[in-house]
Amino acid sequence: MIFTSAASAPPPVIPNYGGPQGGAHGCIAQNGTFCWDWVKGHWGDILQPRLLEHLEMTAIAVGIGFAIAFLAALLAHRKHWFEGPFGAFSAFLYTIPSLALFQLLVPFTGLTMLTIEIGLVGYTLLILFRNILAGLHGVPEDVLEAARGMGLTRRQVLFRVELPLAFPAISAGVRIAVVTTISLATVAAYITPLGLGQPIFNGLQTDFTTEFVATGALAVALALAADTALVALQWAFTPWVRARRAT
Amino acid sequence: MGIHTVGARSEGDVILGYDSFRPSTFVDAFRFMYDNPSLMWTKIVEHLAISGEAMGIALLIAIPLGIWLGHLHRGSFLAINLANIGRALPSLAVIAIGLGVFGIGTTNVVFALVILAFPLMLTNAYVGVDGVDPDAIEAARGMGMRPHQIVLKIELPLALPLIFAGIKTAAVYVVATATLGGVVGGGGLGDIIVNQASYFLKGVIAASIRLGSRFNICGSMSTKTGTALS
Numbered sequence: 116m117i118f119t120s121a122a123s124a125p126p127p128v129i130p131n132y133g134g135p136q137g138g139a140h141g142c143i144a145q146n147g148t149f150c151w152d153w154v155k156g157h158w159g160d161i162l163q164p165r166l167l168e169h170l171e172m173t174a175i176a177v178g179i180g181f182a183i184a185f186l187a188a189l190l191a192h193r194k195h196w197f198e199g200p201f202g203a204f205s206a207f208l209y210t211i212p213s214l215a216l217f218q219l220l221v222p223f224t225g226l227t228m229l230t231i232e233i234g235l236v237g238y239t240l241l242i243l244f245r246n247i248l249a250g251l252h253g254v255p256e257d258v259l260e261a262a263r264g265m266g267l268t269r270r271q272v273l274f275r276v277e278l279p280l281a282f283p284a285i286s287a288g289v290r291i292a293v294v295t296t297i298s299l300a301t302v303a304a305y306i307t308p309l310g311l312g313q314p315i316f317n318g319l320q321t322d323f324t325t326e327f328v329a330t331g332a333l334a335v336a337l338a339l340a341a342d343t344a345l346v347a348l349q350w351a352f353t354p355w356v357r358a359r360r361a362t
Numbered sequence: 363m364g365i366h367t368v369g370a371r372s373e374g375d376v377i378l379g380y381d382s383f384r385p386s387t388f389v390d391a392f393r394f395m396y397d398n399p400s401l402m403w404t405k406i407v408e409h410l411a412i413s414g415e416a417m418g419i420a421l422l423i424a425i426p427l428g429i430w431l432g433h434l435h436r437g438s439f440l441a442i443n444l445a446n447i448g449r450a451l452p453s454l455a456v457i458a459i460g461l462g463v464f465g466i467g468t469t470n471v472v473f474a475l476v477i478l479a480f481p482l483m484l485t486n487a488y489v490g491v492d493g494v495d496p497d498a499i500e501a502a503r504g505m506g507m508r509p510h511q512i513v514l515k516i517e518l519p520l521a522l523p524l525i526f527a528g529i530k531t532a533a534v535y536v537v538a539t540a541t542l543g544g545v546v547g548g549g550g551l552g553d554i555i556v557n558q559a560s561y562f563l564k565g566v567i568a569a570s571i572r573l574g575s576r577f578n579i580c581g582s583m584s585t586k587t588g589t590a591l592s
Binding site: 148149210215218219222296316318323324325327328331332333338339342 | 399441446447449451452453454455456457458459461462463538541542544548552555556558565566567569570574575577
C-alpha cells in the first residue's frame with residue numbers, strides 16, 4: 116500500500132521506530148513486513164549486541180556442556196556401569212519442553228543468565244555424551260592392541276590414539292550441540308531478555324513486524340553460519356579422513 | 363535502552379508473574395489436570411491437530427521425493443545436506459519470519475513444523491531406498507519386474523524400517539516444537555505453558571507432563587505402524 120497524500124496516511128504505528136530514514140510515510144511507519152531502514156538504524160543498538168549475547172550464551176553452554184559430557188564419557192568408557200544412569204539422566208533432561216524448563220528453574224535461580232545456562236547445558240549433555248562415547252567405542256580393538264604393544268601407557272593411548280580417532284564423531288556432536296543451542300537460546304529470551312530471542316519476543320508484543328522478521332532472519336543466518344564454520348573446522352582438523360576418502 | 367523499551371514487557375507483566383515452587387507443586391499439577399479436563403482435552407486436540415497437519419504435509423512431499431531420489435540414486439548431496447540445514451534452523455526464528463509472511467494464526471506454526479519435519483523424513487527415505495541391496499533389485503529385474511513394481515514391491519518394503527525411523531524422529535521433534543506455537547497464539551499445549559500468569563506453575567507442569575506423554579504415544583505409534591507394515 117502506498118499512501119500518496121498526507122491526509123490519507125494513517126498515523127504512524129509506532130512513532131519511535133520511524134527514525135530519520137523512515138519518516139511518517141516510510142516502510143517503518145506503515146509497518147511493512149520487512150524494512151531495511153530499521154535494520155540499518157538499529158543494527159548498532161539492538162541487533163549487534165543481541166547477536167554477541169547470543170554467541171556468548173551459546174559458547175558458554177556448549178563449553179560447560181562439553182566439559183561435563185567429556186568427563187562423563189571418559190568415565191563411562193572406563194567404567195561401563197556409568198553409561199546407563201548418565202545416559203538416562205541426560206535423556207530425561209532432553210525431553211523436558213524448553214519453554215517449561217526455563218520457567219521451572221526461575222524460582223531457584225531467578226531471572227538470570229544462570230537459569231538460561233543451566234537449561235542450555237542440560238540440553239547439550241545428551242548429544243555430546245552420546246557422540247563422544249560413540250567415538251571412543253568406535254576405535255578398533257586392533258589399533259588399541261597395537262598401541263599397547265608399542266608400550267604406550269593408558270593416558271598416552273587415550274590422548275594419542277583414542278581421542279584423535281574419535282575426533283570426527285566428537286566434532287559431529289559439537290556441531291549438533293551448537294546449532295541446537297543456538298536454536299534453544301532464542302527460546303530462552305522468553306525468561307531473560309538476552310540474545311536474539313529478545314527482539315523476537317519484543318516484536319511479538321508490539322506487532323512491529325520488521326523487528327521479529329529481521330531478528331528471525333539473523334538467527335537463521337547465525338545458525339547456518341555456525342554450522343558451515345564447524346564443517347570447515349572439522350574438514351581442516353581431520354586431514355586423514357580426507358586422505359582415506361581420496362584413495 | 364530508550365527507543366527499544368516501547369511496548370516491551372514491564373515488571374509484573376504476564377511473564378514475570380512467577381509463583382513460588384514447592385514439592386507440592388507437582389501434586390498440584392496432577393490435581394490441575396483432573397480439575398480442568400476440558401481445558402487439557404481442548405489443548406491436546408489442538409496440539410495434535412497442528413502437529414498432525416504439519417506431519418501430513420511433510421509426509422506427502424518428503425516420502426515420495428525421498429523414495430524417488432533414492433530409486434534413481436541421485437541427489438544425495440541435496441537429501442543429506444538438507445537434513446543438516448533443517449536441523450540448524452531455529453524454529454522460533456522460522457515462526458517469527460512466518461508470522462511476518464502469513465500473519466497471526468496456525469499457518470506460520472504449521473509452516474515452521476513442516477520445515478522441521480521435511481528434511482528428517484526426506485533423508486531417511488532417501489538413505490533407506492538408496493541402500494537397498496543391489497542384488498535384490500537385480501533379482502527382481504531378472505524376474506521381469508517393471509520399475510514401478512521394483513519400487514513398490516522391493517525397495518519400499520526393504521526401506522520401511524528406516525523410513526519409519528525418520529517419521530518417528532520427525533514426529534517427536536514436531537510435537538515438541540509445536541509448543542512454541544503458544545508464543546504466537548497458535549494454540550496447543552504451548553498456550554498453557556507460556557501463560558503461567560493464568561495457570562501458575564502447576565498448570566505449566568501439568569501441560570509439560572501431558573506433552574511428554576504425547577512424545578511416547580507418537581513414538582510408539584510410528585514404531586508399531588512401522589513394524590506392522592514391514
